[in-house]
Amino acid sequence: ILNVEQSPQSLHVQEGDSTNFTCSFPSSNFYALHWYRWETAKSPEALFVMTLNGDEKKKGRISATLNTKEGYSYLYIKGSQPEDSATYLCASPDDYKLSFGAGTTVTVRA
Amino acid sequence: DVKVTQSSRYLVKRTGEKVFLECVQDMDHENMFWYRQDPGLGLRLIYFSYDVKMKEKGDIPEGYSVSREKKERFSLILESASTNQTSMYLCASSLRRASGSFDEQFFGPGTRLTVL
Numbered sequence: 292i293l294n295v296e297q298s299p300q301s302l303h304v305q306e307g308d309s310t311n312f313t314c315s316f317p318s319s320n321f322y323a324l325h326w327y328r329w330e331t332a333k334s335p336e337a338l339f340v341m342t343l344n345g346d347e348k349k350k351g352r353i354s355a356t357l358n359t360k361e362g363y364s365y366l367y368i369k370g371s372q373p374e375d376s377a378t379y380l381c382a383s384p385d386d387y388k389l390s391f392g393a394g395t396t397v398t399v400r401a
Numbered sequence: 402d403v404k405v406t407q408s409s410r411y412l413v414k415r416t417g418e419k420v421f422l423e424c425v426q427d428m429d430h431e432n433m434f435w436y437r438q439d440p441g442l443g444l445r446l447i448y449f450s451y452d453v454k455m456k457e458k459g460d461i462p463e464g465y466s467v468s469r470e471k472k473e474r475f476s477l478i479l480e481s482a483s484t485n486q487t488s489m490y491l492c493a494s495s496l497r498r499a500s501g502s503f504d505e506q507f508f509g510p511g512t513r514l515t516v517l
Contacts, residue, residue, distance in 0.1 A: 333510065335508045387451055388459065391445075
C-alpha cells in the first residue's frame with residue numbers, strides 16, 4: 292500500500308476566498324497522481340491525472356501543480372463558490388490499483 | 402454519457418445475512434474495483450478485477466468475495482455480514498493500459514450499507 296497523505300483533513304472557506312491544500316506521495320517509482328472531487332450524494336469524479344514533474348493543470352477555477360521529485364501536489368481553488376464544497380481526494384497508482392489519501396473536505400460558506 | 406451504476410443506494414441487513422452488491426458499467430472497461438469508505442480513512446480497496454473471471458485481493462479483502470462473470474458486471478459479496486462491515490461501498494471502473502500509465506477511474510454513486 293502506498294502512503295498517500297492529504298492535509299488538512301478539512302477546511303472552511305468564505306465565499307470568494309481562495310484556498311489550497313496538499314497531497315504527499317512516495318516520490319520513488321512515480322507513475323501518476325490523480326485528483327478527484329466527491330460532492331455529497333454524488334459519485335467521485337476525476338479532476339486531473341498528472342504525470343510530469345512541474346505539470347500544472349487547470350479546470351475552471353481549480354488548478355493543480357505537481358512536484359514528483361519531492362513527492363507533493365497542491366490543489367488550488369480560486370474565488371471559492373458554494374458549489375466547490377466537496378471532499379477532494381488524491382491517489383497514486385500502485386501496480387494496477389490506486390492508493391487514495393483520506394481526503395480534504397472543503398466547506399465554502401456563503 | 403459514461404456510467405457506473407450500483408444496485409442500491411441504501412441497504413439495511415442483519416448480522417449473518419449474505420449480501421450482494423452489484424455494479425454495472427457501460428464503458429467496456431477491463432478494470433473494475435470495489436472500495437469501502439469510512440470517515441477519516443479514505444477509500445480502501447477491497448477487491449479488483451482486470452478481466453472477466455479474474456480477481457485480485459485489495460488491501461482489505463477479509464470477509465468479502467467477488468464475482469465477475471461478464472465484463473460489464475462486478476459483484477461484491479459479504480458471505481456473512483457483520484456490524485463492522487457497515488460502510489459506504491463504491492464501485493469503479495477504468496481502462497486497462499500498459500504498466501506505467503494509469504487511466505482515471507469512473508465511480509458509481511455508492512451503496513450505504515448498514516448491518517444491524
